[in-house]
Amino acid sequence: MFRLIPTDRLLIAILRIFAVNTVLVLLLILAFLLLESWPVLMQLSLTRFVTDTSWHPLEGAYNLMPMLAGTLLASMGALLLAVPLGMSSALFIVFYAPSHLATLYKRLIELLAGIPSVVFGFWGLTTLVPLINQWHPPGASLLAAILVLTLMVLPLITLTAYTALAAVPDELIHNAAALGLSRWGMISGVALPAAGSGITAGIILAAARALGETMAVLMVAGNVVQYPETVFDPIRTLAANIALEMAYAMGDHRAVLFVSGLLLLLLVMVLSSIAGFLEKQRHA
Amino acid sequence: MRDNQQLHTVHRIRDRLAQCLIYSAVFLVGAVFIWILADLARGGIMHLSWEFITESPRDAGRAGGIASILISTLLILCVALIAAVPLAWSTAILLVECMPAASSFGKTVRFSLHVLAGVPSIVFGLFGNAFFSIYLGLGFSILSGGLTLACMLLPILTSTAEAGLRAVPDTYRLSASALGMTRTATLIHLILPAAAPALAAGLLLGIGRALAETAALLFTSGYVERMPGSLLDSGRALALHIFDLSMNVPGGDMPAYASALVLVTLLLCINILAMKLAYGLQRWRIMT
Numbered sequence: 001m002f003r004l005i006p007t008d009r010l011l012i013a014i015l016r017i018f019a020v021n022t023v024l025v026l027l028l029i030l031a032f033l034l035l036e037s038w039p040v041l042m043q044l045s046l047t048r049f050v051t052d053t054s055w056h057p058l059e060g061a062y063n064l065m066p067m068l069a070g071t072l073l074a075s076m077g078a079l080l081l082a083v084p085l086g087m088s089s090a091l092f093i094v095f096y097a098p099s100h101l102a103t104l105y106k107r108l109i110e111l112l113a114g115i116p117s118v119v120f121g122f123w124g125l126t127t128l129v130p131l132i133n134q135w136h137p138p139g140a141s142l143l144a145a146i147l148v149l150t151l152m153v154l155p156l157i158t159l160t161a162y163t164a165l166a167a168v169p170d171e172l173i174h175n176a177a178a179l180g181l182s183r184w185g186m187i188s189g190v191a192l193p194a195a196g197s198g199i200t201a202g203i204i205l206a207a208a209r210a211l212g213e214t215m216a217v218l219m220v221a222g223n224v225v226q227y228p229e230t231v232f233d234p235i236r237t238l239a240a241n242i243a244l245e246m247a248y249a250m251g252d253h254r255a256v257l258f259v260s261g262l263l264l265l266l267l268v269m270v271l272s273s274i275a276g277f278l279e280k281q282r283h284a
Numbered sequence: 285m286r287d288n289q290q291l292h293t294v295h296r297i298r299d300r301l302a303q304c305l306i307y308s309a310v311f312l313v314g315a316v317f318i319w320i321l322a323d324l325a326r327g328g329i330m331h332l333s334w335e336f337i338t339e340s341p342r343d344a345g346r347a348g349g350i351a352s353i354l355i356s357t358l359l360i361l362c363v364a365l366i367a368a369v370p371l372a373w374s375t376a377i378l379l380v381e382c383m384p385a386a387s388s389f390g391k392t393v394r395f396s397l398h399v400l401a402g403v404p405s406i407v408f409g410l411f412g413n414a415f416f417s418i419y420l421g422l423g424f425s426i427l428s429g430g431l432t433l434a435c436m437l438l439p440i441l442t443s444t445a446e447a448g449l450r451a452v453p454d455t456y457r458l459s460a461s462a463l464g465m466t467r468t469a470t471l472i473h474l475i476l477p478a479a480a481p482a483l484a485a486g487l488l489l490g491i492g493r494a495l496a497e498t499a500a501l502l503f504t505s506g507y508v509e510r511m512p513g514s515l516l517d518s519g520r521a522l523a524l525h526i527f528d529l530s531m532n533v534p535g536g537d538m539p540a541y542a543s544a545l546v547l548v549t550l551l552l553c554i555n556i557l558a559m560k561l562a563y564g565l566q567r568w569r570i571m572t
Contacts, residue, residue: 007468008368018374022442023434026396029411036414088309107559112317116496117343118523118542122309122530123320126327126537140508151320154313154380158509212404214499215527219305239406239499246413246503253385261410265403273444274401276395 033265038259044252049259055225057245057253064260066225071233071264073228074142074217075210078149083203085150086157093158094165095187105163113155121219124148130222136232140222143231148216152207160202164195165283201278208271212264214239238264304487321548330546331538337546341509344533345525352511356426356519357495360505360510363430364437364494365487371434372441373483380449381471398553401439405499408436414506424518429505436500444489448482449475481561488558491550498523522547535540 044062052063093102124144133139168191173184176186193201214237222234223244236244238260249257339349375393383390393396412432441536452475460470476483506518507528520528526543529536 005466011468011471012378014373015378015382017534018371019378019389022371022375022438023396025438026400029400029407029435032411032414032419033407036410054518085309085313088306092310093304096303105314107318108314110559111552111555113546114492114496114551115320116523116551117497118496118498118527119324119548120320122526122540122544123323125530126541127323152315182299184299185295187302208402212402212406213408215523216406219531220528239404240407242410243499243502246410256415257319258410261407268402268404269399269479272399276398 030265033258033262037255038260040222040252040255040259049195055241055254057249062252062256064238064256064263066227067236067238067241067260068191070142070221071211071229071237074145074149074235075207075238076199076223077142077146077231078153078210079203079207081146081150082154082157082206084205086154087161087199088163089154089158091160091187093162095191109155109158112151112160117152117213117216118219120148120152121216124220132232138222138232138234140220140234141232142221142228142235144220144222145217145235146231146239147208148220149213152216153210156206157202157208160197160205161195164189164198164202166200168194197278198284201275201282204271204275204278208268208275211271212216212239212268214243218243222275291381314406324541324545324548327538327541328543331542332545336539336542340511341525341539344536345509345529345539346535347539350525350539350546352509353520353522353525353543356505356512357522359426359515359519360430360433360501360521361491363427363492363515365434365490367434368437368441368490369487373445374448375438376442376449377471377539379446381467381475396553397439397442401443403436405497406502407435408432408500409503411435412500417504420518424504424506424508425516426505426512426519427515429501429519429521430515432500432504433494436497437494440493441486441490444486445479445483448479448486452478453483485558485561488524488554488561492554492558495521495547495551496523496555497521498527500566511526 004104048062049064052061054061054063055066089105093106097105122134124147128144128147129139131139132144133142172194173186176190181189217237218240221237221240223236223240224234225236226233228235242257242261245253246257336349337354338351340352341350342348375397379390379393410434411430412428416422416428416431417424420428456474456478456496457470460474462465465473501521501524505524507520507524508518509520509525512519522543526540526547529540529543
């Protein structure tokens with residue numbers, strides 16, 4: 001161990017102060033969300049968010065369920081599409097592609113991970129929505145939201161699955177080859193089970209990302225508060241609702257928006273703790 | 285014998301099928317992404333000109349350029365980095381250099397950063413509005429937008445810096461200790477220079493994340509598109525400009541395309557540079 005002299009002690013003290021601030025940021029966020037939503041949480045019973053007739057905040061009807069349903073449907077739809085595509089991409093990079101093509105494709109995916117959500121939303125609005133409109137009006141719909149979200153979470157799923165697959169020990173792969181397993185037999189019987197928890201953690205993180213995504217969904221989903229009957233119906237998600245109404249919300253309405261932010265935060269926190277737990281198991 | 289052969293054929297067909305599916309999925313993904321980029325390039329390049337970069341927007345952004353918006357974006361970014369970098373890097377240094385990896389303080393910090401990394405950007409926007417804009421009285425300003433972004437950047441800056449510092453070989457620390465260097469001197473003269481490329485790569489990733497952000501700035505840095513006079517003025521970020529042009533301004537599609545092209549080009553350059561730094565680092569490490 002190093003012997004600590006005064007400069008070192010000073011350095012560590014300063015570093016500690018900064019690090020404590022980093023922890024405080026999370027507490028501050030939780031505290032302020034709770035503080036802002038406290039008046040409504042105290043005044044209204046929680047059942048109001050489920051049993052009110054609809055979402056008419058100016059008339060004091062605060063049913064969050066249609067928007068929660070919209071959020072969940074859009075996220076699940078996006079995962080349904082993005083998981084097979086993302087897994088295929090990861091398998092392609094690790095087991096199928098020749099090495100230069102694999103590097104190229106991986107770089108492409110990494111670059112796509114950096115494209116801002118507003119650009120995906122803009123592309124969806126100008127290209128995807130008119131296309132869907134030709135097929136089945138009105139175009140701005142659950143389907144458009146699902147497709148845009150798919151594009152946004154696909155790089156995340158691919159890159160986490162890639163990391164998990166690349167971490168499978170070479171011996172396992174070599175043993176499978178020595179036993180004469182076919183390529184798919186090796187992938188489905190050895191590689192995927194070995195990388196399972198890492199891949200699952202990545203999918204859960206992708207779900208969290210999809211639930212919280214705001215701008216892209218706001219731009220293509222049509223933003224009508226309703227339970228969608230088909231994928232062509234417009235929906236509004238919780239995050240989009242905050243972005244739409246925060247500008248003019250006052251009093252209770254504003255507090256309810258903070259409640260929905262808190263709800264979103266809790267959903268995402270649960271998902272990311274599950275992902276963290278899975279990651280920890282993988283390393284244990 | 286016959287059975288064995290049959291099984292073999294079944295496996296061969298299954299292999300082929302899996303391969304076909306995977307190749308078609310990859311082809312689909314590649315094609316869609318090239319479609320997006322081509323669309324943006326085709327739509328944007330017609331409207332893009334030197335004047336577009338150097339003029340301020342007129343007529344709600346339909347005419348003119350994006351100069352004032354680029355300046356606001358840059359100011360927001362600077363505020364965010366000045367606030368976040370010292371916090372994030374000192375946290376990373378503390379975690380790696382001054383704490384055992386399994387200490388409870390380290391675990392708490394890591395857990396809170398892990399949670400923070402998952403918080404949706406709109407929730408950061410709500411928090412920024414309640415805390416910086418209203419509670420601290422900064423209003424809709426570049427300062428409150430930048431500080432909100434700083435909170436968002438903490439996890440990515442800390443985790444990249446932590447990984448970079450951990451990658452510095454322990455022999456460096458042992459040698460420095462054997463030479464009787466203090467920790468501070470070791471850190472400043474040895475560890476930080478050795479980890480510099482990783483820190484730079486993390487910084488670039490953070491910049492990319494900040495430039496891409498819209499939802500957190502919606503209610504913190506505001507919508508005003510004129511040239512900001514001070515940090516307490518409201519300023520519109522580039523990503524927010526694209527959003528506003530496409531959603532709220534009829535006939536704003538062409539400038540929106542051009543702005544999106546500028547933003548995507550910027551981000552591609554930044555990310556490629558970050559990748560180059562990170563990959564170059566790996567190669568260097570393998571060689572030595």
